[in-house]
Each structure stands twice: as C-alpha cells, then as structure tokens.
Amino acid sequence: MALGAxxxxxxxxxGRGDALRSLGVGDGAAAxxxxxxxxxxxxxxxFLTASREQFAVVEFxxxxxxxxxxxxxxxxxxxxLFNGPDAAHPGRVLMARVDCAxxxxxxxxxxxxxxxxxxxxxxxxPKFANTKWDRKQEKxxxxxxxxxxxxxxxxxxxxKQLESSFxxxxxxxxxxxMLPNNVSDPKQVVQAIYDVEEATAHALQIIxxxxxxxxxxxxxxxxxxxxxxxxxxxxxxxxGSAELLINxxxxxxxxxxxxxxxxxxxxxxxxxxNHKICGKEVPRGYWMFCRGSKSExxxxxxxxxxxxxxxxxxxxDGESQSTFTSICDFIHNFFICEECRKHFYDMCSSVSxxxxxxxxxxxxxxxxxxxxxxxxxxxxxxxxxGDPSFPKAIWPPKALCSSCYxxxxxxxxxxxxxxxxxxxxxxxxxxxxxxxxxxxYKETYIESLQGKTQVGAALSDDASSSHAARVPIGAALGVxxxxxxxxxxxxxxxxxxxxxxxxKNWN
Numbered sequence: 391m392a393l394g395a396x397x398x399x400x401x402x403x404x405g406r407g408d409a410l411r412s413l414g415v416g417d418g419a420a421a422x423x424x425x426x427x428x429x430x431x432x433x434x435x436x437f438l439t440a441s442r443e444q445f446a447v448v449e450f451x452x453x454x455x456x457x458x459x460x461x462x463x464x465x466x467x468x469x470x471l472f473n474g475p476d477a478a479h480p481g482r483v484l485m486a487r488v489d490c491a492x493x494x495x496x497x498x499x500x501x502x503x504x505x506x507x508x509x510x511x512x513x514x515x516p517k518f519a520n521t522k523w524d525r526k527q528e529k530x531x532x533x534x535x536x537x538x539x540x541x542x543x544x545x546x547x548x549x550k551q552l553e554s555s556f557x558x559x560x561x562x563x564x565x566x567x568m569l570p571n572n573v574s575d576p577k578q579v580v581q582a583i584y585d586v587e588e589a590t591a592h593a594l595q596i597i598x599x600x601x602x603x604x605x606x607x608x609x610x611x612x613x614x615x616x617x618x619x620x621x622x623x624x625x626x627x628x629x630g631s632a633e634l635l636i637n638x639x640x641x642x643x644x645x646x647x648x649x650x651x652x653x654x655x656x657x658x659x660x661x662x663x664n665h666k667i668c669g670k671e672v673p674r675g676y677w678m679f680c681r682g683s684k685s686e687x688x689x690x691x692x693x694x695x696x697x698x699x700x701x702x703x704x705x706x707d708g709e710s711q712s713t714f715t716s717i718c719d720f721i722h723n724f725f726i727c728e729e730c731r732k733h734f735y736d737m738c739s740s741v742s743x744x745x746x747x748x749x750x751x752x753x754x755x756x757x758x759x760x761x762x763x764x765x766x767x768x769x770x771x772x773x774x775x776g777d778p779s780f781p782k783a784i785w786p787p788k789a790l791c792s793s794c795y796x797x798x799x800x801x802x803x804x805x806x807x808x809x810x811x812x813x814x815x816x817x818x819x820x821x822x823x824x825x826x827x828x829x830x831y832k833e834t835y836i837e838s839l840q841g842k843t844q845v846g847a848a849l850s851d852d853a854s855s856s857h858a859a860r861v862p863i864g865a866a867l868g869v870x871x872x873x874x875x876x877x878x879x880x881x882x883x884x885x886x887x888x889x890x891x892x893x894k895n896w897n
Contacts, residue, residue, distance in 0.1 A: 425469035425477075427486045431498040434488065434518070441515035442581055443472075443484040445551070447535065447544075448518060450499055450509040452491035461508050467541040467558055468548070475675035478560035481581050483548060484515055502532075510535035510544070512551065582679035582696050582827055587624050587668040589680075589693025594634075594667050597724050603642050610719035612638060617716055621704045622697075623827050630667040687777035691730075695759060699823040702752040710745035714738075714754070737761065749816050756819055760784055784808060791818045 426449070429437055438446060449465055451458040469485035471478050490499035490507070502511060503524035511523070513532035523532045538544035541558055549556055597603060603611060615638075618631035666672060680696070682688035698717055705713050718738035725731040737758050745751045763782040770776030784806045788795055796809040 425466055425473040425485065427473065427484065429486050429488050430492065431494050434498055435520050438484075438486075438515040439519040441484050442481070442584060443515055444482055445512060446484040446486060446515040446518060447548070448502075448511050449485075449487040450490050450502065450504040450507070450511070451487060452507050453489050454491055455507045458508050461539070464539075464541040464544065465508075468544050471545070471556060471558070471560060477676065479556060480676050480681070481584070481678035482552065482554075510538050512548075582693075583624055584674075584678045585680040585693040586622075586697045586700065586827075587627055587672045588674060588677060589690055589697055590618070590622070590624075590627050591666065591668045591673040592690050593694065593724065595673065596726055600726065602724055602726075605644075607723040608638075608642055608644070610716070610723050613712070613716040614720040617701055617705075617713055621701050623700045623704075624668060626672075627668040630669065634667055682777045682780060688780060694725075696823070696827070698755060699752075699759075699819065700827055702748065702755050703820045703824040705748050705751070707747045707749075710748050710751040714741070714745050714751050717755075733762065733765070734758070752819050753812055753816060756785075756815065786815075786818060786822075790822075791815070794818055 427437070429448075447468075451461075453459075465485070465487070470476075472480065472483040473485050474480075488495055488498060490496070490504055501522045502509075503522075511518075511532055512535050513530075517531045521532075523530060525534055535544065535547055538547050545556060545558060548554075597611070612635065615631050615635045619628055619635060622628045622631060677689050677693065680688050680690075680692035682692075701713065701717070718735060721731050722735045722738075725734070741754070745754070763784065766776075767782040770782060776782060786794060788798075791814065793814040794811055796811050798806055798808045800806045
C-alpha cells in the first residue's frame with residue numbers, strides 16, 4: 391500500500407474518539423450533532439476491521455437525494471443510542487454511513503450492490519471489510535435491512551436481531567435491565583480492551599492533573615511504564631508508553647525541586663505535545679465492559695483491575711517479583727483513593743516471600759481482588775452504595791469456571807466460602823485475561839515499526855497513534871529487552887536519554 395494511502399487511513403482513524411464519533415473524512419465534514427460515523431472508500435475497510443462493536447449498520451445514501459435528507463434525522467435518533475460518550479448502549483452497534491454520490495465512493499457502493507437510497511446493511515463490522523455483497527448471496531452474515539424507514543422501525547429491526555428491547559427514549563445509566571451480563575458471558579471480556587485503554591489514559595490524566603510525579607515517585611512510574619511497554623494488552627498503549635518513557639526526562643527531569651511556576655510550565659509542555667498514552671482518541675469518556683448502571687459505579691476501578699490482571703498473566707516467571715513491586719508501588723503512589731490504596735498496600739506488605747513465578751503472582755492478585763470484594767461487599771450492603779446490577783461477588787462465579795470450585799458453602803450472613811482448585815483457577819485467568827482479552831499481543835513493537843505486518847492487520851488490532859512512528863528503533867530494542875528484564879531497559883533507557891541530550895548540546 392502506498393505511503394499516502396497509509397497516512398490517509400491513519401488520519402481517518404485518528405478522529406474516531408471524537409465525542410460525536412464523526413470522522414469528517416470524504417468530501418465534507420459531518421454536521422455538528424451527528425452521531426453516525428461518516429466513512430469513505432479510504433477509511434471504510436480499516437475502520438470496520440478495527441471496530442469492536444458486535445454489529446454494524448451501514449447506510450449507503452446520496453447527499454443530493456431528498457429522501458435521504460429526510461431519513462437522516464431518523465437514522466441519527468438510532469445512532470445516538472449506540473454511538474458516542476453519552477450512548478445508552480455503547481459497544482453494541484456501530485452506526486455508519488457512506489455517501490455514494492461522492493466519486494471516491496462509487497466503487498465501494500458497487501461492492502455492496504447498492505441499487506436504491508437509502509440502502510441499509512447489517513452485519514459484524516469485520517465482515518464488511520475487503521468483501522463484496524449482493525442480495526443473492528447465501529449464508530452471508532451481512533443482511534439487507536428491509537424495514538427501517540423510520541427510527542422506530544429501524545430500532546425494532548435491530549431489537550429483533552439482538553433479542554433486546556431498546557427504546558428511543560433510553561438514556562445513559564437508566565437501563566439497568568439492559569446492561570450486558572458480562573459476569574456470565576466470557577465473550578464480553580473482549581470489549582474490556584476498550585476499558586483497559588480508558589483506564590490507562592485516565593490514570594495518566596489523574597497523575598498529571600494532581601502533579602503526582604515527584605522526586606520520590608518518578609522512579610516507580612518509570613518502572614510501571616516499563617511493564618506497560620512490554621505487556622500492555624493494547625498495542626497502541628504499548629507504543630504510547632514507550633514514547634512517554636523515552637521522553638520522560640524531557641518532561642520530568644530527575645531534579646524535580648521546581649517552583650510552582652516551573653511545575654506549571656512542565657504541565658503545559660506535556661499538554662502542548664498532545665501526548666496520549668493510548669492514542670489521540672483515548673480517553674473516550676465512557677466505559678463498555680466496565681460500565682455500571684450508575685455513573686459513580688465501576689468504570690475506572692474496574693478497568694484498572696482488568697489491566698493489572700492482564701499484566702500478571704503475560705509476564706515471564708523471572709519478572710514476577712519486579713512486576714509485583716511495580717504494581718504495589720504504582721497503586722501506593724498514584725491511586726488517588728486514600729483508603730483504597732492503603733488497604734491494597736497493606737496486602738502488598740503482608741507478602742513475606744518473593745514471587746518466583748507468574749502463576750504465583752497471578753493467583754495472589756486474584757486472591758487479593760476477592761478479599762477487596764469481600765470487604766466492599768459488606769460496606770456497600772451496609773451503606774447502600776453498591777451497584778444493584780453488578781453487586782460485589784466472589785470471582786469467578788461457577789458459571790464461568792465450575793472446575794475452579796472444589797466445594798463451596800455460605801453462612802446465613804457471611805460471604806461465600808470456597809475451597810478453590812488453583813490448578814484450574816490459574817489457566818482460567820490466563821485464558822480470560824490473556825488469550826481472550828489481548829489483541830495482537832504476539833506482534834512485537836519492533837515488527838510494527840519495521841512494517842512486517844500489513845496496515846490492515848495492524849489497524850484491526852488497535853488504531854495506532856501517529857506519534858508511534860517517531861519512536862526511534864533504538865527504543866524498540868529497549869522494549870524487547872524490557873520483556874525479559876526491566877533493569878536492562880532502565881539502563882538502556884537512561885543511556886539513550888544521555889545520548890539524546892549530548893546530541894542536542896552538540897547541535
């Protein structure tokens with residue numbers, strides 16, 4: 391693929407996180423207030439391949455068509471339910487549109503045998519990419535929507551496909567009975583990659599806003615970033631963490647005894663660089679797998695737990711103790727809930743024997759999480775502050791891993807007491823937080839820089855930040871070292887920083 395086409399693809403994808411989810415690509419930007427995503431021939435395949443929604447509706451229309459103009463408000467009413475940060479049902483359906491009257495889209499519309507306007511198709515997003523369709527095809531997962539001429543009829547058609555009961559009046563956090571039952575459906579964890587990215591970006595945002603990088607905390611953040619570079623489940627977060635790590639001394643020099651004025655200048659410098667650790671479109675401002683039935687429940691804390699579990703099932707045995715220390719120090723120094731971080735650090739401090747395997751660390755974090763849930767279970771019951779749709783519980787439930795249970799019993803007022811089969815729990819954790827969650831984890835950072843994978847495949851994992859291409863190959867070598875030992879990366883990284891500064895001085 392030509393370099394120009396690649397750049398256009400990246401530019402098309404860069405705007406995906408806009409609050410209105412409008413790319414503004416093609417012959418004209420989408421109108422303000424639009425929720426459906428405007429796609430064109432350049433962005434269509436890559437965008438739909440990268441989409442993690444379960445299904446997509448694509449409207450093929452012509453901007454000159456009066457019926458299309460009259461239909462647009464109906465389509466937008468439905469799109470508002472599924473697209474954007476205020477969507478009542480995010481992650482279920484991607485609502486997109488293609489203007490067939492634009493010359494660049496003529497061949498694209500022919501691919502899907504568009505013979506009238508508006509023309510609506512339904513199917514899993516990746517099934518639209520790099521394919522042709524016509525209504526004579528048998529066993530195709532793409533379907534023609536033949537009864538969607540009003541918002542009510544289109545939503546009724548979608549409800550039939552999803553076996554749902556959504557209404558046009560649904561609002562965010564007001565649909566507890568319609569939330570996905572992600573406790574008992576292991577397939578739902580795939581969507582957690584969105585929330586892991588959201589939690590990573592949100593954590594960095596908190597650190598910057600509260601000026602938490604200080605002389606006694608900066609090294610713990612560096613060590614945690616090293617883990618993210620090597621083992622974050624999102625490729626674009628690995629790239630963003632690498633870039634942040636490389637430029638760390640530029641923003642936060644080792645001598646951080648700065649005046650408040652100098653500190654403010656540093657924050658302005660970071661903001662001016664527009665660095666986003668997981669790409670420009672993150673944070674998006676909403677949650678999917680970790681979405682609670684109320685705005686104040688789940689969300690960030692859920693996403694952070696998923697991230698930590700994912701890290702512990704991907705490390706090597708030789709990294710277990712350093713990862714344990716880095717996680718404990720990160721929570722202790724940067725998790726802003728005082729009581730929460732104290733409880734977590736107390737549990738870290740109670741560990742007396744160093745970890746020698748990833749299995750031991752994974753099981754410790756899982757056990758710690760259950761202890762936290764037990765404590766919060768009682769507190770939330772007494773205070774009435776829990777999420778009624780997602781009450782705290784011992785995890786995993788039997789519905790997810792029956793073999794994890796040897797036996798279980800419950801007293802009248804106490805929590806469930808379980809005799810766990812840890813030989814079954816560990817493989818479950820590896821599959822749930824590793825194989826199921828991780829996207830393109832096998833691709834190394836070096837491979838992505840050297841272009842050994844096709845652009846379409848790379849974008850199907852995660853849309854990468856445009857900053858990633860500027861990370862030096864030397865840094866990629868450091869990242870490879872990081873997957874084996876964090877100490878080696880730290881040494882390499884600091885040497886690289888000194889070399890950069892020397893080159894600046896020579897120039």
